[in-house]
Amino acid sequence: MKYRLFLTGMLALLLAVPTAVQALEITLAGWSYRTDVVEGMLDKFQKENPGITVKYTGVPSSNYAARIATTVMAGDVPDVMYLRGKDTAKWYKAKWIQPIDDLVEADAPWIDEMYPSVRPYMRYEDHWIGLPYYTGYQILIYNEDILKKAGFTEGPKTLEEWTSQVKAMQSKNLCEYGFYPNWAQGEITVVRDFQVFNALFGGEQLLDKNSDPTFGEPGSAAHKALQWMVDAIYKEKVFPPDSAAVSMKDARNNFYAGRVPFYIGTFYHLSGIRNPKVSKITDSARAALIPGAEGKAKSASALFARAYVMGGKTTGEKRKAAWKLMKFLGGKYNGEYFGAKTWAKASGLGYGWKSLEQDPEAQAAMNKLGKVEVLNLQKKHAFPQNRIQDAVWFSEWEEFSKVQLNKALLNNQSVEETLGNVAKKAKQLKKRYKR
Amino acid sequence: MDQVLKKPVNRMQILSTRTFWRLWSYLLPLPCMLIIILTVLYPMGHAFHLSLTEFNPSYSETPFFIGLENYWELLSSSSFWETLMRTLIFTAGVLIITLSAGLGLAILAKQKFIGRGLFRTCLLIPWAIPPVAAGVIWSWIFSGSAGVLNGLLYKLGILDHYISWTRSPWMAMTAVIYARAWRDVSLTSLLFLSGLTTIPDELYDATKVDGAGKLRSFWYITLPLLRPIGTVILILEATTAIRAFPLIYTITGGGPGDATAVIGWQIYTEMFKYLHFGRGSALAYLLTLITAIMAVIYIRFGYKRTQYL
Numbered sequence: 001m002k003y004r005l006f007l008t009g010m011l012a013l014l015l016a017v018p019t020a021v022q023a024l025e026i027t028l029a030g031w032s033y034r035t036d037v038v039e040g041m042l043d044k045f046q047k048e049n050p051g052i053t054v055k056y057t058g059v060p061s062s063n064y065a066a067r068i069a070t071t072v073m074a075g076d077v078p079d080v081m082y083l084r085g086k087d088t089a090k091w092y093k094a095k096w097i098q099p100i101d102d103l104v105e106a107d108a109p110w111i112d113e114m115y116p117s118v119r120p121y122m123r124y125e126d127h128w129i130g131l132p133y134y135t136g137y138q139i140l141i142y143n144e145d146i147l148k149k150a151g152f153t154e155g156p157k158t159l160e161e162w163t164s165q166v167k168a169m170q171s172k173n174l175c176e177y178g179f180y181p182n183w184a185q186g187e188i189t190v191v192r193d194f195q196v197f198n199a200l201f202g203g204e205q206l207l208d209k210n211s212d213p214t215f216g217e218p219g220s221a222a223h224k225a226l227q228w229m230v231d232a233i234y235k236e237k238v239f240p241p242d243s244a245a246v247s248m249k250d251a252r253n254n255f256y257a258g259r260v261p262f263y264i265g266t267f268y269h270l271s272g273i274r275n276p277k278v279s280k281i282t283d284s285a286r287a288a289l290i291p292g293a294e295g296k297a298k299s300a301s302a303l304f305a306r307a308y309v310m311g312g313k314t315t316g317e318k319r320k321a322a323w324k325l326m327k328f329l330g331g332k333y334n335g336e337y338f339g340a341k342t343w344a345k346a347s348g349l350g351y352g353w354k355s356l357e358q359d360p361e362a363q364a365a366m367n368k369l370g371k372v373e374v375l376n377l378q379k380k381h382a383f384p385q386n387r388i389q390d391a392v393w394f395s396e397w398e399e400f401s402k403v404q405l406n407k408a409l410l411n412n413q414s415v416e417e418t419l420g421n422v423a424k425k426a427k428q429l430k431k432r433y434k435r
Numbered sequence: 436m437d438q439v440l441k442k443p444v445n446r447m448q449i450l451s452t453r454t455f456w457r458l459w460s461y462l463l464p465l466p467c468m469l470i471i472i473l474t475v476l477y478p479m480g481h482a483f484h485l486s487l488t489e490f491n492p493s494y495s496e497t498p499f500f501i502g503l504e505n506y507w508e509l510l511s512s513s514s515f516w517e518t519l520m521r522t523l524i525f526t527a528g529v530l531i532i533t534l535s536a537g538l539g540l541a542i543l544a545k546q547k548f549i550g551r552g553l554f555r556t557c558l559l560i561p562w563a564i565p566p567v568a569a570g571v572i573w574s575w576i577f578s579g580s581a582g583v584l585n586g587l588l589y590k591l592g593i594l595d596h597y598i599s600w601t602r603s604p605w606m607a608m609t610a611v612i613y614a615r616a617w618r619d620v621s622l623t624s625l626l627f628l629s630g631l632t633t634i635p636d637e638l639y640d641a642t643k644v645d646g647a648g649k650l651r652s653f654w655y656i657t658l659p660l661l662r663p664i665g666t667v668i669l670i671l672e673a674t675t676a677i678r679a680f681p682l683i684y685t686i687t688g689g690g691p692g693d694a695t696a697v698i699g700w701q702i703y704t705e706m707f708k709y710l711h712f713g714r715g716s717a718l719a720y721l722l723t724l725i726t727a728i729m730a731v732i733y734i735r736f737g738y739k740r741t742q743y744l
Contacts, residue, residue, distance in 0.1 A: 062688075065707075065708065066703075066707035066708060069706075069707050069710060070707060072492075073492075073712075089493070090493040090710065093492075093493045093494060094492035094493050094710070095492075095496075096492075176596055180580075184688065184690060184691070185687065185688040185689055185690020185691055185692070186687075186688025186689075186690065241602065242579060242598065242599040242602030242603075244602070244690070244691040244692070245579070245599045245601045245602040245603075245607070245690070245691045246579060246599060247578075247579075249578070249580070250578060250579045250580035250581075250599065251580075253580035253581050254580050257580070392493050392494065393493075395708065395709070396708070396709040399704060399708055399709070402690075403689075403690070403692055403693045403696075406690055406691050406692040406693075407692040407693075410603065410604070410691055410692055412604070412692060433493070433494055
């Protein structure tokens with residue numbers, strides 16, 4: 001009897017093997033933000049598509065591009081990947097990612113629902129290359145308790161007001177500094193915040209249509225912006241002297257612990273701030289617009305978008321499966337923007353689809369984190385930064401710029417010299433990459 | 436037995452047996468040699484080939500030969516020499532701390548005291564921690580918001596607020612030197628300890644009879660006799676410290692500014708951030724050359740002289 005049972009078991013195992021082999025495996029690579037949410041979505045996808053298995057790899061955000069580079073150079077291109085705008089040109093030119101025009105034309109009638117401001121991030125050289133994973137722009141978040149203790153009822157409208165509010169708080173020993181900017185070398189924020197301040201002082205994108213720098217001339221918006229950032233540290237002393245060494249972790253910890261009244265971040269950061277496991281200010285954080293510059297209450301910000309893209313070597317049935325996954329995560333699937341909605345509900349991540357503004361579930365979840373009207377208002381004041389993805393050398397230039405901006409923020413180099421070096425480097429790289 | 440001894444010797448047989456064993460002796464290490472060729476020599480050769488090419492997958496699908504242009508470009512740029520200077524400062528800092536603290540700890544570990552075994556075991560712990568893990572530990576220690584160092588100094592009343600220990604260029608460089616030395620000092624102390632145990636006690640007894648104090652016997656007996664092992668440690672430490680990367684990556688990311696951007700960091704940046712595989716490989720080969728030169732200098736001026744001591 002036991003022998004027969006054993007044989008039956010073996011037979012069942014043998015029959016199961018071909019089924020397992022038949023399942024199509026596709027790979028997904030992304031930076032490891034909320035892997036629990038990603039895995040939850042993938043479980044659902046695999047249940048609904050039993051013929052497809054998704055192998056997911058989450059990589060630390062700061063190491064993501066380098067990890068993809070090593071993986072791809074070893075000949076293993078993920079089928080679906082997350083993409084930051086600064087890597088678009090580089091990855092596309094290297095054929096690490098592929099155009100998806102045919103798939104969009106045939107199977108995405110909803111594509112026009114995408115915000116026009118987000119579209120350029122999903123395209124390169126007149127080709128569709130991706131679907132939106134997340135869109136966001138920097139906003140101001142403040143600790144209402146500290147502001148009230150200092151006698152303020154709302155956040156600042158201008159940078160001057162911001163400085164005076166912080167000074168008032170400092171004089172009452174409510175805080176040592178107003179804001180811990182995460183401008184450390186390894187962080188991506190220093191260039192992003194510089195883009196925001198540049199926009200505040202009337203600057204546009206850092207590169208023009210020909211990928212030439214827009215900020216080389218003295219007196220430009222970029223000069224004013226960087227000078228303001230330096231003055232906030234050394235002249236006004238509202239930012240700490242170690243701003244150029246503050247990591248994302250330190251910046252968040254200081255704000256979450258209630259040590260500083262202000263924080264510049266994206267809307268989804270509020271989901272961390274509202275989490276009592278990591279934050280002491282779960283109820284007192286409020287979202288506000290980035291204060292205007294030069295005494296004018298005209299806010300500005302910079303728009304960023306991240307995409308799901310398809311690996312350059314994915315063909316045939318795998319390509320169809322990868323597209324299905326892309327639609328599930330970043331597009332419309334079974335009548336709803338499932339991925340975008342899931343992220344909005346889970347973390348308050350910004351979305352790329354207009355119709356989600358009317359989705360009661362997504363809106364309710366986001367309203368729990370902060371006032372969505374602030375988010376929508378900031379969106380109106382957000383400048384796209386998509387030209388960075390036209391320059392294949394942007395990520396190299398960004399690394400150089402980080403070092404240069406760091407030197408200015410350490411007060412080791414003048415604003416003029418810094419921006420001069422940065423503009424010169426952009427021209428050099430443009431020439432070098434043309435060679 | 437006699438018959439066996441008297442049996443005429445077949446010269447051809449001896450020759451073929453010798454040939455067989457000679458061949459066999461070459462065949463035995465062959466698997467290891469193949470592994471070395473595949474995992475060391477081939478990548479080295481491939482990297483050297485890459486260093487002679489312009490290869491960035493963003494604008495060229497295949498590498499194209501440009502000769503020594505990468506080397507020339509690097510050697511003629513001021514940023515390379517600045518990076519080299521930072522690397523040498525880092526290496527010198529690590530060497531000074533590891534050699535002096537390693538020797539001090541070795542002398543301590545040689546003394547007889549209760550718990551000496553445990554002390555010697557504990558000495559090895561930092562060395563057992565992988566560099567990246569050590570880097571993460573130190574980045575937490577130096578953290579400006581929740582660092583252990585800040586917490587300790589704040590509780591002792593030395594600091595009135597938390598500060599970032601990598602806030603300025605010199606503080607960042609000191610921090611990474613210290614973190615690196617902390618990890619390496621355990622190995623150097625054990626190597627020094629092995630050297631100390633080879634010095635005969637009679638020599639110290641003799642100096643005592645001659646009326647020499649501890650300092651003089653250290654200067655005239657211990658130090659000269661530790662020279663061979665000291666040279667080995669110097670070569671080992673210098674050649675590994677000059678290639679430092681994981682601690683820099685995890686603690687400072689090369690910053691603030693470019694204050695801790697040593698050559699190891701630059702190679703990573705060139706290859707994996709910029710995708711300049713050709714220039715990155717050239718930089719790696721320059722680093723290899725510098726390391727080899729350092730090793731030759733140490734062997735020539737350190738190791739050889741000890742032969743006569």
